[in-house]
Amino acid sequence: MKALRFNQDATCCVVSPAPHLVSIYNCDPFGKCFELNNGSRDNNNKADALSQSVTTATELPNDVENNFVIEMLFSTSLVAIADKSQGPTSAKRLKIVNTKRKSTICEISFPHQITDVVMNRKRMCILLDSDQIFIYDISCMKLLETIDLWEDHFKKISTSDSSSIRSRSRRRKSEPVNSKPKMALSGDDRSILCFASYSSPKNNPDSFLLHDVVVYDTLNIVPINYLNSVHKGDISCMAISYDGTLVGTASDKGTIIRVFHTGVDADYDATRPLLYEFRRGSRPCHLYQLAFDRHSTVLGCVGNTDTIHIFDLKGHGANPGDGELNEDELLQANDESGDSRSRGTTGEPSRQIANFLTKRIGASIAAQNLRRDFAHINIDYAYGYCLGFPDEFPNQVYIASDDGKFRVYTLPSVTGECVLTKTSDFT
Numbered sequence: 001m002k003a004l005r006f007n008q009d010a011t012c013c014v015v016s017p018a019p020h021l022v023s024i025y026n027c028d029p030f031g032k033c034f035e036l037n038n039g040s041r042d043n044n045n046k047a048d049a050l051s052q053s054v055t056t057a058t059e060l061p062n063d064v065e066n067n068f069v070i071e072m073l074f075s076t077s078l079v080a081i082a083d084k085s086q087g088p089t090s091a092k093r094l095k096i097v098n099t100k101r102k103s104t105i106c107e108i109s110f111p112h113q114i115t116d117v118v119m120n121r122k123r124m125c126i127l128l129d130s131d132q133i134f135i136y137d138i139s140c141m142k143l144l145e146t147i148d149l150w151e152d153h154f155k156k157i158s159t160s161d162s163s164s165i166r167s168r169s170r171r172r173k174s175e176p177v178n179s180k181p182k183m184a185l186s187g188d189d190r191s192i193l194c195f196a197s198y199s200s201p202k203n204n205p206d207s208f209l210l211h212d213v214v215v216y217d218t219l220n221i222v223p224i225n226y227l228n229s230v231h232k233g234d235i236s237c238m239a240i241s242y243d244g245t246l247v248g249t250a251s252d253k254g255t256i257i258r259v260f261h262t263g264v265d266a267d268y269d270a271t272r273p274l275l276y277e278f279r280r281g282s283r284p285c286h287l288y289q290l291a292f293d294r295h296s297t298v299l300g301c302v303g304n305t306d307t308i309h310i311f312d313l314k315g316h317g318a319n320p321g322d323g324e325l326n327e328d329e330l331l332q333a334n335d336e337s338g339d340s341r342s343r344g345t346t347g348e349p350s351r352q353i354a355n356f357l358t359k360r361i362g363a364s365i366a367a368q369n370l371r372r373d374f375a376h377i378n379i380d381y382a383y384g385y386c387l388g389f390p391d392e393f394p395n396q397v398y399i400a401s402d403d404g405k406f407r408v409y410t411l412p413s414v415t416g417e418c419v420l421t422k423t424s425d426f427t
Contacts, residue, residue: 001016001017001018001404001426002015002016002384002402003015003172003384003385003386003400003401003402004016005070005386006068006386006387006398006400007072007073007074007388008072008073008187008242009074009294009391010389010390010391010398011026011028011071011074011075011390011391011392012024012026012027013025013027013386013398013406014076015426017426017427021037022035022036023036023426024079024099025406027388027390028390030406031149034099034100037072043170048144051082054191054192055134066083068081069082069116069117071117071118073120073121074187077099077100077101078097078098078105078116079096080094080095080096080097080119080124081096081097081138082094082095082112082117082182083095084113088113090218091113092109093107093108094107094108094109094110094114094126095107102292106141107354108126108141110126112128112129113129114128114129115124115127115128115129116183118183118185119138119185120138120185120186120188120189120191121189122134122137122191123136123138123185123191123193123218123219124138124141125146125185125218127183127195129180131181131198132146132147132148132149133147133149133193133357135147135193135218135221144221145218147216149181149195149197150198150270159176161236179236179252180210181195181196181197182196182235182236182237183195183196183238184238184247185218185240186240186241186242186244187242188242189219190243190244191217191218191219191244192215192217192218192240192244192262192264193216193218193238194212194214194216194238194247194262196212196213196234196235196238197210197213197226198213199211199228199229209233209234211231211232211233211251212227212228213227213235213238213247213260214226214227215227215247215262215263215264217264220294224263225262225270227247229253230249230258231249231251231256231258233252233253234251234252234397235249235250236249236250236251236252236254236286236288237249237250237289237290237301238290239290239291239292240262240292241292242292242294242295243296244262244264245264245265245296246259246260246261246292246296246313247259247260247363248260248290248299249290249310250287250301251291252286253284254286255279255281255283256280256370256410257277257278257279257290258274258277259274259275259276259277259278259313260273260274260275260277261273266323266332270324276313276376277370277371278299278370279372280303280309283301283305287301287303288303288304289303291387291388291389292313292396293389294389294391295394297312297313297314297394298310298313298411299311299313302385303384304381304385307377308377308385308387309373309376309380310373310374310376310377310379310411311371311373312371312373312420374415375412375416375418376417377397377398377399377409377416377418378415383401383402383403384402385400385402386399386400386401387399388400396409396410396421397409397418398406400426404425405423405424405425406424406425407422407423408420408421408422408423409421
């Protein structure tokens, strides 16, 4: 049994209950609504062929090799499937399948293997293991743009030597990479895409980190914002809110989760893009899913630990920038200290200098004042889990797990553990 993922509004869940078998379940009322079986392969059924190790674009906790990438389009009959189990050629082919008619609508071939697919009612974005993103108009499957993350990175640092850009790009692509780029697409018609981008420290231009975020307008095919160095390490997990206004990220350590404004709103303050910082825990872990609810009131995270954390986004708590002192405040503190000395004052330091020292010392302590979760779910970390926030029931959390269970939890009214209200079996 393998729990794969929920669709965008958590009305359906995709699981692999057995080898060669993938099932789609309705969440409410709970029940199987479709099944793809690869047990008997023939020429008329190749469009629906799925093999034994079925996974989704979301990286699974046991780090098995993903043989399939699957993405549903809300609760419609449209499903995108990339089959990696039939060899390199098949791994480069994306099939758009109508699950009701059990037929393939179209097939799209790519130059490299597919690692991720995201889509909404306007756009479909495909990420390849060559670090390229292909953007399609989903209404006619027309290719609108191709984004090469490495070419874009090297163009930023050098525009005078194109041959050097190409050679360095080829060299970097040939090297083993521990982290892979992540991307997330908003569910609404604005179709805001966020994806992790490479950057190099100034003191070490030959090193690369996936810790920048590009905010991209896929309707108008133009980048609209860049969030630089959102973590010290690589971005391991990413989620975007339904309306595209917020992006959540987690680093490869998995201890800190940050939420940023994407900049699509008119009142966006470019000097303060960071909205929230949360501490998941003190021990590093691998986070493989972040998820917002429909109205961006909560953010959930799932990793290879024994707890699923849910964070409050309603605005309770201090702004993450409150512990910092900007340049103007520092200059003002210095000026007032100088005035005090010119008047012959020999007592205690000025209040501004005292505040500065307090804030600076506090900021040097490693995130002890970051907000913790307001709700959590205790789990058995031996299994893999996926999480969904249903649009119809904003006070509930859906959990599907590799032990063959579908569970419904209720969020607490105060900080504490979620309450289990229903359990069903994937059969």
